[in-house]
Amino acid sequence: MxxxxxxxxxxxxxxxxxxxxxxxxxxxxxxxxxxxxxxxxxxxxxxxxxxxxxxxxxxxxxxxxxxxxxxxxxxxxxxxxxxxxxxxxxxxxxxxxxxxxxxxxxxxxxxxxxxxxxxxLPGAIGGIDALSAAKVGGLDSVNYTGRKPARAWKNTPGEQACDLDSISEATVIFQGSAREAARLYPKNANVAATLSLAGLGLDRTHVTLIADPHSDENVHHFEARGAFGRFELSLRGKPLLANPKTSALTVYSVVRALGNHAHAISI
Ligand SMILES: NC(=O)C1=CN([C@@H]2O[C@H](COP(=O)(O)OP(=O)(O)OC[C@H]3O[C@@H](n4cnc5c(N)ncnc54)[C@H](OP(=O)(O)O)[C@@H]3O)[C@@H](O)[C@H]2O)C=CC1
Ligand SMILES: O=C([O-])CC(=O)C(=O)O
Missing domain, CATH: 3.40.50.720 (NAD(P)-binding Rossmann-like Domain)
Known part of the structure; x- marks a missing residue:
């Protein structure tokens, strides 16, 4: 045990x-x-x-x-x-x-x-294995977009970018490097950091964050290009009831990782 x-x-x-x-x-x-x-x-x-x-x-x-x-x-x-x-x-x-x-x-x-x-841990995103393998051959670009319901951006700098209570359409609240995204949005941009550490690094991974008043999902989308070819992933995560900033997949990612340490076969 x-x-x-x-x-x-x-x-x-x-x-x-x-x-x-x-x-x-x-x-x-x-x-x-x-x-x-x-x-x-x-x-x-x-x-x-x-x-x-x-x-x-x-x-x-x-x-x-x-x-x-x-x-x-x-x-x-x-x-x-x-x-x-x-x-x-x-x-x-x-x-x-x-x-x-x-x-x-x-x-x-x-x-x-x-x-x-x-x-x-990969947390709320998938494809980290493929991205980090692609890095071995050389990556040219990695672009990530994180789109969450407007309420998920409460108590973040997103409140200065727009009025989260009254926006009527999806609104870009941040564009920049993964390093800056992770610093400004510690509870919402861990995925951006994970993708960049697996891929092109914190300063060369381009991040866009969007507040979407019509969505009830946490959508993580990235596209990577490099010597291996092209890879695109879109993950529509359900937020946890207990915290709308966090996707349920994060919980499963932790359980999977712990299980892989304990069980005879890891996958
Ligand atoms: N990699 C990924 O994909 C994701 C990563 N995350 C990360 O996971 C973190 C937790 O998420 P979530 O559970 O939803 O957040 P919650 O706010 O629901 O829970 C965090 C808990 O940790 C406690 N805590 C905070 N700091 C410390 C500390 N230094 N020592 C001990 N306890 C502490 C808090 O207690 P108190 O409030 O009393 O300080 C709180 O009870 C996020 O802040 C984020 O960084 C989240 C989502 C996705
Ligand atoms: O749980 C999510 O959807 C992702 C998240 O909060 C983060 O990247 O910090």
Whole structure:
């Protein structure tokens, strides 16, 4: 059985725990919550048969097989870097955090010192395997468009780009590099960062973000061109009820990744 620590227990975290509840090969022992949110998180987990222990930091003597981050950008600095130094393998969903200059190198160095590994999860997008294979032959361009319902852009700089409550048609709220998108939209542009890290890099991947008042889906579309040929993918994700910014596929992506570590065959 694999012993897991989960960082963050919001929409993704709860969804993952629900799906893992009956998997005999995976056990989440600890959930790490923000300071001051422990009681709320315990409440969220009250209906679980065997709820994980809720803490605000990993105990010094804990040695989970895997740590999975489902929290947000600041959790990388706070929890992932120290865990890597301790030799704990980490799975990351908040990939946009790696847009901060120097953080990729710091994560690599911490993993090397801990003799362990970091896995960046595909989350709400697919095709990362093909894009990253295409990179080997050389890529010429990668263009990504993220289109979400207007409500998904609440409390983001999208509110300055347009009036989200009154737009009557799909409106471009951002155009620029994946690095800038991930910095400005930490809860909405992790996919942009993932595509760029698998492909042409944070500064050469072109990103367009759209608020669409007529859509109830999170639509991720990208087109890559290179020596391999051309690749286009459009993924129409259903948002989670608990968080309209986040697609349900992100939860399944975490469960798949954890299962691949525990089961005899990985796919
Ligand atoms: N790769 C991808 O495709 C996607 C990635 N994401 C990433 O996943 C993150 C989580 O998404 P989601 O579950 O929907 O968000 P939620 O806001 O529903 O949940 C996040 C939870 O993590 C907690 N949290 C935040 N920071 C920390 C921290 N430093 N330590 C411990 N707990 C923390 C929050 O608690 P509190 O509010 O009390 O701080 C909250 O309970 C997003 O912020 C985004 O970065 C999301 C969607 C897709
Ligand atoms: O869940 C999604 O659809 C994608 C998302 O929020 C992100 O890229 O950060």
């Amino acid at each position: 694999l012993h897991i620590t989960m960082i963050g227990c919001g929409a993704i975290g709860v969804g993952v725990l629900e799906l893992l509840e009956n998997d005999p090969q995976l056990c989440v022992d600890y959930v790490i919550a923000s300071r001051g949110s422990e009681a709320l998180v315990r409440q969220r987990l009250a209906s679980f048969k065997q709820p994980p222990q809720v803490l605000t930091a990993l105990p010094a003597d804990a040695r989970p097989d895997l740590l999975v981050e489902c929290a947000g950008h600041r959790a990388i600095e706070e929890h992932v870097l120290p865990a890597l130094e301790r030799g704990i393998a980490c799975l990351i969903v908040s990939v946009g955090a790696l847009s901060e200059v120097g953080l990729v190198e710091r994560l690599e160095a911490a993993a090397e010192r801990g003799k362990t590994r970091i896995e960046l």
